[in-house]
Amino acid sequence: MDIEPSELTKREALMQALAEKFAQSAVLKREWLSRVDFGFGTERIIDTSKGIWNPSAYAATLTIISDPQSEYDDGDHDDFLYRYSYEKRPAGQDPRGGSNAKLRDAMRLRLPVIMLRKVDKGQFVPIMPVYVIKDEPENQRFLLTLDESLRFLTDPAVLSPEERRYAERTTRQRLHQPVFRARILDAYERQCAVCTLKKAPLLDAAHITEDSFEHGVPVVTNGMALCKIHHAAYDEKILGISPDYVVHINPDVLAEVDGPMLKHGLQEMDRRPLLLPARRHDHPDRDRLAARFDAFKDAG
Structure with a gap:
């Protein structure tokens, strides 16, 4: 499946709208995320019950929710990557299917995905863009990077010391600091x-x-x-x-x-x-x- 040039344009416009709203409010609320106008009409950009949002008009996953308190084994992976568990599938069904298939398409098509990091009930911090760079079916999870440059490496999980320091710094700046700011401003x-x-x-x-x-x-x-x-x-x-x-x-x-x-x-x-x-x-x-x-x- 190829993607229309307009899809990448829409994703970039959405990220710009989220960045502007986040700068003004320090947190994004679920109600607002359910009706976002970013220049292409009003859209819901968060699923009502699941962690992966795959709108039918898009070739791949648009947003994912990261919840530190959830049952899923999501979180930092070696301090410079982020692991994101497969969405659970009914017994007997292929764990690679369902919503997970479109997240895999995001990796294949090299499309940016928006991570919505939950900081409180109905409140999120946008982490963007993130890229799916590795599928680990044996562990039923994906590996994501917050650093665009890492997605072009042969094996992003194996870095030189200099690359690793850079990636760790980027992860700290783009994942932990916005969450820290949201929690501080809320307090x-x-x-x-x-x-x-x-x-x-x-x-x-x-x-x-x-x-x-x-x-x-x-x-x-x-x-x-x-x-x-x-x-x-x-x-x-x-x-x-x-x-x-x-x-x-x-x-x-x-x-x-x-x-x-x-x-x-x-x-x-x-x-x-x-x-x-x-x-x-x-x-x-x-x-x-x-x-x-x-x-x-x-x-x-």
């Missing part, structure tokens, strides 16, 4: 923990223990929702947050005289209590804050 009700700005496109999920460190895991207690200026100030040690959840500004910066941005955006934040999530178990980890605050004080 902080989409507002900056320092200044309470409520503009989602201007909010970041800031790590407390940096993600480049061994223990810089993407969990809510290792993050805070910060607007871009306060995130940058935190990374540059202009702004610090003590383990008692109080904001501090570098003394040298407090002594500076500049324009209104410095005065209202930074200096007036000094000694301000940090906005905390409503759920106590989402509060920033005090030990992580203490270690980061020590570095802030040393820099000052």
Whole structure:
């Protein structure tokens, strides 16, 4: 089966629409995914009951759902690929058939697929594009890559050390960081923990223990929702947050005289209590804050 050029165009237009919506809202809700207008009429782009969505007008699978809490053995594979289990088939039927057949077609036709990573009930983060690069019927699963370049290798599961480092970094950036941001912004009700700005496109999920460190895991207690200026100030040690959840500004910066941005955006934040999530178990980890605050004080 060959594909019409318009199919790839439609997939690209859909990914653009999802990216724009995600930038504005930090999460995609099932209700919205059920009626998406991306320039070709309104379409449902998520299945109502299954994890693989194969609309009849498309040559191959359009979207797949990844649910960390599901019964399927989905997840990272060697830190740079993603395994996606076959959809379960009735006893006696070929496990390669059904919805799995069209996901295999996506591999054969080299078509991009959209992964909808579930972060809460009816809430998803788009991971895109992903490519099906290997079918493992013996394990009843597919292997997917989030890095377009890997799909052209003879065996994407076997990489050189340099290729592996690159692929691991790409997987971390494209899979774990968007999910981390969605969970952080949800915990902080989409507002900056320092200044309470409520503009989602201007909010970041800031790590407390940096993600480049061994223990810089993407969990809510290792993050805070910060607007871009306060995130940058935190990374540059202009702004610090003590383990008692109080904001501090570098003394040298407090002594500076500049324009209104410095005065209202930074200096007036000094000694301000940090906005905390409503759920106590989402509060920033005090030990992580203490270690980061020590570095802030040393820099000052």
